[in-house]
Amino acid sequence: MIKLYDYLLSVNCYKQRLLLSILDVPYERVDIDFYPGWEHKGAEFRKINPLGHIPVIDDDGYVLWDAHAILVYLASKYDPTGSWYPVSDPRRLGEVASWMLFAEGTTNTASAARLHVSLDYDFDLEACQAGAHRLFRVLDEHLWFQEQQGQEWVASGESPTVADIALFPDVALSEDGGISRLDYPALRRWTERVQRLPGFIDMPGIFPVAKAPA
Amino acid sequence: MTAPEPGSLLHPVASCADLVPRHVVKARLLGQDLAVWRADDGFINVWADRCIHRGVRLTVAANDGAELVCPYHGWRYSNRSGNCAYMPAHPSDAPPRRLRVPAFRSEERYGLIWSGGSPEAEPPRLPHLEADDTLVLRALPVNVPPDLALQGLHECSYQLGPAAGDAASISCDSAGPFAVAVTARTGSTEEIVVHFVQPVDGGRCVIRPVMRGTPAAGRRLSILRHHARQLEELRARLESSAGSRVTVRGPSTALEPLPRPSTTAASGRAPQLEVSVARKWLTAEGIAAFELAPMSGQLPSFQPGAHVDVHLPNGLVRQYSLTNGPGLTSVYRLGVKLEPDSRGGSRCMHDSVHEGDTLQLSEPHNNFPLRRDAARTVLIAGGIGVTPLLAMAQTLERQELAYELHYFAQSDDHLAFGEVLEPLSTGLVKHLGLSPDQTADEIEKITHDYGAASHLYVCGPGPMIEATRAIAGGSGWPDDAVHFEYFKNESELHDTSTFEVRLARTGRTLMVGAGISLLDSLRDAGVDMPSSCEQGVCGTCMATVLEGQLDHQDVFFNDSERAAGNQMLTCVSRAAGERIVLDL
The missing domain is CATH 1.20.1050.10 (Glutathione S-transferase Yfyf (Class Pi); Chain A, domain 2)
Structure with missing residues (x-):
């Protein structure tokens, strides 16, 4: 299952939750203490994303960061209609x-x-x-x-x-x-x-x- | 000539096309934030952008087509009147009528919505434009004061010509204090664009250009783009030249909201509203339906279960329930059954009241309020008793809350308001041609399994209400879950007792003699008591009792309320002993 390194109040994380919900794709949230803990800037999280930002997804070992790149990947992989990322047009x-x-x-x-x-x-x-x-x-x-x-x-x-x-x-x-x-x-x-x-x-x-x- | 005060004029606040269905447009005029929305019936509301409860902006409220619903505590505000229609935190109470969002003028002209505080002002009528043949161009908000924008439009009008207009000769003139008309002539063709300037506040405005006539479909988009581009260039110039010189000034005149619908305060039994009979038709066997429209302004809003007093031409006063669902706010819709033993009320409504006649009404009263938080809502209607329950069913239907409407009638021909019943199909159960015993059996089946947070509403003939209350009570329904409204008080009234009444607030004491009601005695003593039915049905003349035993003769209170003994209806009820003390 997709693992989403997530924070409730982050707009970039919300973009992923929104698309996953619309595409009806199950996923698992990993809550990052973005505020006030700054966990995404810590040494542990930088092992996952050296840039120190969220969201990050881990789809069966395939790790991707950058909110808009993740949207492209999710739509390309999980939208059977091909309309959310229209590669054919x-x-x-x-x-x-x-x-x-x-x-x-x-x-x-x-x-x-x-x-x-x-x-x-x-x-x-x-x-x-x-x-x-x-x-x-x-x-x-x-x-x-x-x-x-x-x-x-x-x-x-x-x-x-x-x-x-x-x-x-x-x-x-x-x-x-x-x-x-x-x-x-x-x-x-x-x-x-x-x-x-x-x-x-x-x-x-x-x-x-x-x-x-x- | 001095320029008119901006507050004395109407200004555009949006284009008609901005008001898409179920949307709330955010606007600002002369420093006043506005929530502008169109209801499903087409009426355009221009309201202060502020929930009167906790100040939340109403531009984040949901427009459900008939009401705006504040996202904070769910207060609902009615189309047209702006009255609060429901407060979820007080599910068993009708909201006070004074709870109302301030509303402003709303007029449509030239494809724009016009508003302002002046009750007399009209949108401008210009020789440049025809009212029903315009193309509304893209509006542009500009961060400069309105007077600088008007000046800029005059100075730069030569750059605002038509798309294919190299040879155009361009002239401009002032089209009123807040508009500049630009006329471009090329050979024999003429293009006229009026740039209306909406004064947003001291430092900002919106330029709203409107073009005369309708271009050919193929040219429309290029015209829109051309003018949008030109206006953007003008904006860039205006904003850069104004730069930091712009000091934001407050508006010189604040907007005055419209007055409340013109009614007089509830006093005695005097009518408060004048309406005309807009439509009258036979909706079922022996049942006449009426639509009553306001003579001026808007009707006060109402909640499901409400009724009005109708002051009939023959001098009688009768109460009729409003059948309106939440979308219908332009008229009050009533149903009146012709009673064979009519004492003059229903006969007069049927025979003497015609379309076009004028009637006097009270404001709506609601002594039969509907909770919208129930786990199960059961509506039981007997015959014409369906009228308040129709309002309830439509409200629940609209909010997608589950309900059952059990409609007991003699036959299909006796079912009133078929056009309202039709869309209710899922909640509606018809019970036709049953005897009283069969009716009791059905009610037994409907009410046999009481569950927590269930509520039952019954209206119909007296014996049917009695039976329903008894059956439901026997099945475990508590008093406060069984709501009822009688049409009339069929019990025999006694007024032979004599007693003393002390008025605790004023310290006065009066005597009520045999043959006179407590209500009349209070009025004779100068106490201004509102009243409506004057037969112990409607609850309008209620008084709080501080001391003394009561002889309740009404059909308004349930058994628990009677037993509590702290309230009474002054029109029919009396003291059981020699003395009572009222909180008056």
């Missing part, structure tokens, strides 16, 4: 790769601001917030134009991809880092669509949404 795959790189940016700004506010990480809060707003403007515009074309997800196509999973928690928890979503109505509609996906699970700080009308 080069254009969509290119878009997915592009937005996954964009998600590195939202993680390093919006989610970094959240880590600073709630878990004492030493980041420049104002710079993180300003950077997140710059990216959110771009993403909101992109999603607004997607809606204008009848598209619901970050990459084109009928169904969501790992790019949606990679971006979702950075956006949905941004207010924990003092980043208001007042200016991003299309982003707020998109987070609700993600929350209505079958198999969706939440994490602390994400509020439930009403069911879609029948």
Whole structure:
């Protein structure tokens, strides 16, 4: 069974739990004392991941770190429909790769601001917030134009991809880092669509949404 | 000419397309945070973004199509009125009517939602645009004060031309105090875009461009992209030139929420609402249905089980339960059975009240509140007694809470509100054409296995309620799990006793003589007691008793409440001894 080195309040760990839940893949959690114990920075954990960060998965001895890389691996291996990581469609795959790189940016700004506010990480809060707003403007515009074309997800196509999973928690928890979503109505509609996906699970700080009308 | 105060105008707060189903839009106008949502009936609510309980933002609440549900303690707020409809921590109580989220104006025009505090103001009507033929372009939030954005739009209008418009001549004019219209002419074609500026607060605004007319489908997307690009360039210029010079000022005028629905305070038995009969139809054999619409504003909200007093044209006052489910807030829907021995109430409703007539009502009262935390909810309806239970069943259905609705009636033709019953199929059990004994047998089967946290609600003819209470009691249902509402008090009333009443708060003492009710005696002495049915059914005229034995003659209290002896209905009940003391 997949072993996930996990922490409840980490957005990057939550991305893995969310995809595993949607794909209905069983896994075992190994709780890391991220805060206040800094266990992921300790000598023991660095034997698993020398970079000292989580999440890490161990799938029958195959060890992989880096949140967005793990999403790619899990979707490629465990999604029989091939829609979450669309390797058979080069254009969509290119878009997915592009937005996954964009998600590195939202993680390093919006989610970094959240880590600073709630878990004492030493980041420049104002710079993180300003950077997140710059990216959110771009993403909101992109999603607004997607809606204008009848598209619901970050990459084109009928169904969501790992790019949606990679971006979702950075956006949905941004207010924990003092980043208001007042200016991003299309982003707020998109987070609700993600929350209505079958198999969706939440994490602390994400509020439930009403069911879609029948 | 001095510019009008921003607070005296309506401003756009969202585009209509932003209000997707079951969503709550976050907006801000003149420093006021707003939660904007569309209910399933199409009504757009613009509310203060704050749960009145603990201040949680309502933009994180769930829009269930009829109510917003706060994620913190589950308080539910009704479409249209903003009244609190249910508090899960007080499952057996109807929330006080004064619990209400402040609501603001909501109007639709040019594809935008307009709001503000002024009760009189209207969204602008511009010669540049036609109300029902516009293309709403992408709105852009800008971190500069509204006046700088308006100035920037005027100065840079020459750069806001059409996509294929190299030869365009561009002019701009002020389209009211918060909008700039840009007109581009190329040969014989003309493109008009009005840029409305939503004043967010002292330091921010949203530019909301609306284009006149509908472009060909093939050009739509390129037009949207072109204007979004141009406006982004303008934003970049505005924000960089404003830079650190922008000092965020507070709004000069705060938004005033709308007043509460116009009702007078509950006093005596006076009506509080004026409604018109919007629709009247025969919903079953001998049962007329009515939809009553407000003459102005919104109807006060209500909870399942509530009733209103209807002040009839012939001077009588009658109580009728609201059958509305949680989605129906634009009208009150009643069902009235023609009683063969009518004392004038049901006859008048059937024969003399017509569509278009005006009626006077009380605000809704709820003496039959529904808990939504039960492990099992059993609703037992006899005939027209289905009316409050229909409201309950629809509420439970909507919240996906399990229930059984046992509907006892003479035949299929006697089943009222078939269109409401139809979608309830899973919870509905019909019992048709049974004799009283057969009915008792069925009720025995329904109630024989009492389990913890089960609740039973029964409404129907008096003997059926009596039988149900007795049968359920015999099967172990405690008094506080059996909820009932009578239509009328069929017991013989005695008013021959004479007694003394001391009013503990005011220190006064009065005598109640034979032939006069305690309620009337209190009113004669100047005590303002609300009342409704005045026959010991509805509970409106209840008083707290501090001392003295009581002669209960109502059908409102259950046996335990009677035995406790600390409350009485002043319309029919009296002192058993010579003296009582009331907390009045």
